[in-house]
Amino acid sequence: MRRFHFPMVAEPAAEGALRGRVRAFLEREREIGGFVPGADCWVSRASPEFSRKLGREGWIGMTWPKAYGGHGRPALDRFVVTEELLAAGAPVAAHWIADRQSAGQILRYGTEEQKLSILPQIASGECYFSVGMSEPQAGSDLAAIQTKATSTQGGWVLQGRKIWSTGAHIARYMIVLARTSPPEGRNRHVGLSQFLVELSRPGVDVSGIRDIAGAVHFNEVVFDGVELPADALLGAEGEGWAQCMGELAMERSGPERFLTTFIMLEAALDTIRDRISPIVLGDLIARLVALRAMSRGIALRLQNGEDPGTEAVIVKQLGNAFEKRLFSAIRDAIASKPETEIPADLLSLRDETQLRLPSHSLRGGTTEILRGVIARQLGAR
Ligand SMILES: Cc1cc2nc3c(=O)[nH]c(=O)nc-3n(C[C@H](O)[C@H](O)[C@H](O)COP(=O)(O)OP(=O)(O)OC[C@H]3O[C@@H](n4cnc5c(N)ncnc54)[C@H](O)[C@@H]3O)c2cc1C
CATH class of the missing domain: 2.40.110.10 (Butyryl-CoA Dehydrogenase, subunit A, domain 2)
Known part of the structure; x- marks a missing residue:
């Protein structure tokens, strides 16, 4: 019997064009001082001004019906935008929860009046949820x-x-x-x-x-x-319990579960290239590619109205472990060089990430709890 299902999703050319637009936007924003890249940007870096700009670009509420201020686009277009924002360390925390999960709950369970009045405000980057x-x-x-x-x-x-x-x-x-x-x-x-x-x-x-x-x-x-x-x-x-479990599937499966510390790799690569083993680097990239494929598969299943709750748990659990592994590899490589040879912004990124990392495997469900969910699906408890 198939216990877990992660469909493989190809990347059509249109996704590449969208990715190019998002990257150009982010580069422009960085150049004009719109933001300074930071780790854990979807939790700890909120900028209502930046969220409003994303709203104007049409990059919030991408998958909802146009009647509610959305853009009627496929879930994988949203996936492209979210992974680019995370990889750039952009300040997206203000609207993140509303866009990722609260709007989905309102679409599914809200009254028509709530959908018409609240969802367009979320899509314009002005209304946030917790x-x-x-x-x-x-x-x-x-x-x-x-x-x-x-x-x-x-x-x-x-x-x-x-x-x-x-x-x-x-x-x-x-x-x-x-x-x-x-x-x-x-x-x-x-x-x-x-x-x-x-x-x-x-x-x-x-x-x-x-x-x-x-x-x-x-x-x-x-x-x-x-x-x-x-x-x-x-x-x-x-019905609150069942509704919450559906909400958690949206919360646990996205690229924020493995790209929160990715910005460190980008920032560190030039400095540590001669200090990180190709085997370690290859191992990290292989894990990242696999996680990304799994997460895209879940995005497709959510779009099709399926309930990939346990698969989302697997992505979160493996994503948390990947982020810890990535951080340790970079930290160790940095430590093998004299501190005077390390750029100051990389050191502060390292220090901030070191402090926040333990929270990654608490928020959205702890490691022990997630492993228990996977074990239950396998009939092991
Ligand atoms: C950065 C951050 C943001 C958060 N944001 C939100 C938010 O927006 N909204 C929200 O509602 N919550 C939020 N949380 C809370 C988060 O969901 C909880 O911290 C998490 O569910 C764990 O609950 P707890 O902190 O009470 O720890 P506990 O449940 O007390 O767990 C403590 C330890 O005991 C272990 N443990 C507990 N029960 C068992 C068991 N049965 N078997 C084995 N081990 C067990 C846990 O794995 C953990 O290691 C956030 C947490 C963090 C760190």
């Missing part, structure tokens, strides 16, 4: 969340606390996972629902958390008796 899953006592064990939404006459009241919410300090909305009814015995996946919550509502408090590298990109968000309209319920009441 993900409200984790809580202080519920990360890997997501079904343990305590945040509650209680039904009232006109809608809902939200009470609880989310943590590590990337981008919530600049986001207009958060998609919140909350409990709407008690678990059924040991089945805690029932009774959970998703809500579309405007973070400007009374009773919402967003406070930034500084990461080890000194940047504020994630937050703690408290909901204290927040009143929500009836249509804040996203999708069906009680």
Whole structure:
């Protein structure tokens, strides 16, 4: 029986033309000082101005229907744009979550009014989202969340606390996972629902958390008796768990899971060429090519409406391991040279990446949890 499916996807000529346009745009932006390349750019580097420029180019919301401000293009065109942005270390964090997953949830589960009013704003690079899953006592064990939404006459009241919410300090909305009814015995996946919550509502408090590298990109968000309209319920009441799992497939499978530190390779290659073994380099490139092929296959499957949840987990798990391997190889090669021969920007890229790297295999699901998901699919647990 076939347990995992990664279709091979050819690269048509049109993709090359699009890639050329994106590269030319990025080069221009760098020349005019529009951005300084950085690692982990989709999490820690937000520039609303840059997001608006991408919106004007038509590079946000590429796959959605034109009726909702999108561009009706294939998922693989979006793949080309996202990998070029990541490889260039462009400041894409502001709109990343909205474009990657929140808009997909609204397209699938939102009301017509929500689609018409919110999606065009996302596509123009002006409206950002955050993900409200984790809580202080519920990360890997997501079904343990305590945040509650209680039904009232006109809608809902939200009470609880989310943590590590990337981008919530600049986001207009958060998609919140909350409990709407008690678990059924040991089945805690029932009774959970998703809500579309405007973070400007009374009773919402967003406070930034500084990461080890000194940047504020994630937050703690408290909901204290927040009143929500009836249509804040996203999708069906009680279906929140299944909806979240679909969202995570979009979150885990993209090129950000293996290109977050790629910029270091570009920046280091001239300096370390004589210090890195061709075998190590070849091994890294072989892994990168394989990951890219797997990720493109998933992009196609998502476009076809399939559910490649476990395949997405595999890409994230292997992608995290690849990024660690890439970083170690470059760090060791740098260390074998006198520090005076290493450009200052490469040293600061190394230091920042060293601090952030451990978080790559936490966010979006930890290594142990992802391995457990793969094992379950194989019937090993
Ligand atoms: C940079 C960053 C950005 C994030 N952004 C968001 C966001 O936008 N929205 C959001 O909702 N969350 C976000 N998160 C939170 C992230 O999803 C959680 O950190 C992750 O799910 C792990 O949960 P935890 O931190 O509570 O760790 P825990 O679940 O407490 O895990 C701690 C350790 O125990 C291990 N462990 C736990 N359970 C088991 C088990 N059953 N078997 C074996 N080992 C186990 C884990 O693998 C891990 O090594 C972000 C995290 C980071 C680091």
